[in-house]
Amino acid sequence: MSDEKQDLPPIGDHEDSLREPAPDMKRRRFLVAGGLGAISAGAAAIGLITPFVSSLAPTQAAMTQGPNKLVVDLKPIKPGQMVTFPYLAEPHAIAPVVVVRRTPEMLASLIKIMDQHILRDPLSQQPQQPPYATNIYRSRKPEWLVMFNKCTHLCCVPQYWPEPRSLPGAKDWWLGGFHCPCHGSVYDLAGRVIIGSPAPQNMAVPDYHFEEADTRLVVTGKYGPSGICIF
Template identity: 40%
Template sequence: MSDQQVDQAKRTWLIASGCAGAVGGLATAVPFVSTFTPSERAKAAGASVEVDISALKPGEKITVEWRGKPVWVVRRTPEQLEALKALSAEMADPDSVRTAYPTPEYARNTPRSIKPEYLVVIGICTHLGCSPSDKFQAGPQPSLPDDWKGGFLCPCHGSTFDLAGRVFKNKPAPDNLEVPPHMYLSDTSILIGEDKKA
């Protein structure tokens, strides 16, 4: 055997094993790297949600899911809107200026909304994450004051919120219900998750 034949055999072996290693490494890397991209389900969970509010009557609420959280859209009656003005003195943060849950600029008003008639909030209590119950009916009720004007009651620890999602003073919840970014696409459609046009 000559030196030339031995070197050629080694060279062929090195090239073949190098190619096989590269193909094997690539075959292993592709599935590994693809795990870093979000699944279609994850993309959908974080995407904006369009809500049709055309069938929502005054005094009613609908719930949609956005980013795994319940988002409430409440259509308030003129009486409920009028009652909000009288409640400001009883609220812990009537102007939504606390920064734990930053309120969009367009919702820093008494009704906490773009259009006063519609309230859009995340339906999770800011105390420990329970979901408050609807208590839209005004008047005395169990676990509520006799002069109740309507709103939400957290069943876990008794925090109460008015129909603008503002928390009453001296309650366990530290902040108002969170207002998600949203905008109106039309008079009957809201896009939750984006507020570029607001």
Template identity: 35%
Template sequence: MTSKDAAVKPAEPNRRDILYVATGVAAAGAVAGVAWPLIAQMNPDASTLALASTEVDLSAIPEGQIVTVKWRGKPVFIRHRTPAEIKAAEDVPLSELPDPEPDAKRVQKPQWLVIVGVCTHLGCIPTGKEGEYNGWFCPCHGSVYDLSGRIRSGPAPTNLEVPPYAFIAENKIKIG
């Protein structure tokens, strides 16, 4: 029998091989033990998760009033619009708007406007029921928004953001 014909026998495991495997398993366990807390600390804390969504009772908001609630650390304006305000928002020609968006696309029920109260220019907080259109006015740089939160004049590039929200009852919404 020649060496070419002989079948290659696998080497028998010895103590050194077992030590290599055991050392590798221990090292992998140590790396996992160190990595676990580092990865876990990147999860949001309980206070952040609590702010992920908020429920608002709309029955306490009289017609014509604006209420500010906090959602994800940002102010959210909820405006109970009057029929005159709804008509004024709906009658605006889209050709007059720098960021054209119909009022119907920005609201789920015409009497309730829900928008994030952060100016889209530099992140200031606009004040309500001010400006030429009785909407919002950003005193920092002069952006003016209308009754639907749409930019009408000033340096802001886009309309005020509409957050994700849903009516969970006739007079109750869930934001987020």
């Protein structure tokens, strides 16, 4: 489990990522954007299965829910795994909440991808997350990603492709993340949208906190200004 004393690096440490990219980085942006169609076709061709890391099914022991409240026992979740829970994000609108226990390699990829200059909103400047998640990890604690798994384009559910180069059609720039099978939007392992995707912004992060020495997650609602999707 993450240490409560672990500090997130300040946003200012990564402001270089907002500077004008070098010509080779501009070319990389072009190649990435141009290749998203091939990615969608490749993923569809193999049945849109999620490789390498399986998702855990929520169980009665792992999940309890009340009005606008989701409580998750984090202890059974293994490094690299993703768990999905249904959540009433808005009146009459259920949106899946995903919890990912990120490995050190996954966390390193969130810094590495910023050097590629292919993220639309790398520092999460749009209010798609609470203030405490406005960092490169988009989370309270780097290890734990808590996010609405809804593509911000048309509300489809992106699939989890956590391994580098695992997404069919993607090349060396794919360091792991999420791919939407509907229209091809792609996101990194913090839910940050990649340039060339039809999705307009990063995936939304709900309001949440940890309890019981960080072994229990409590989701309390959609963060006010955020938009789960534009549909």
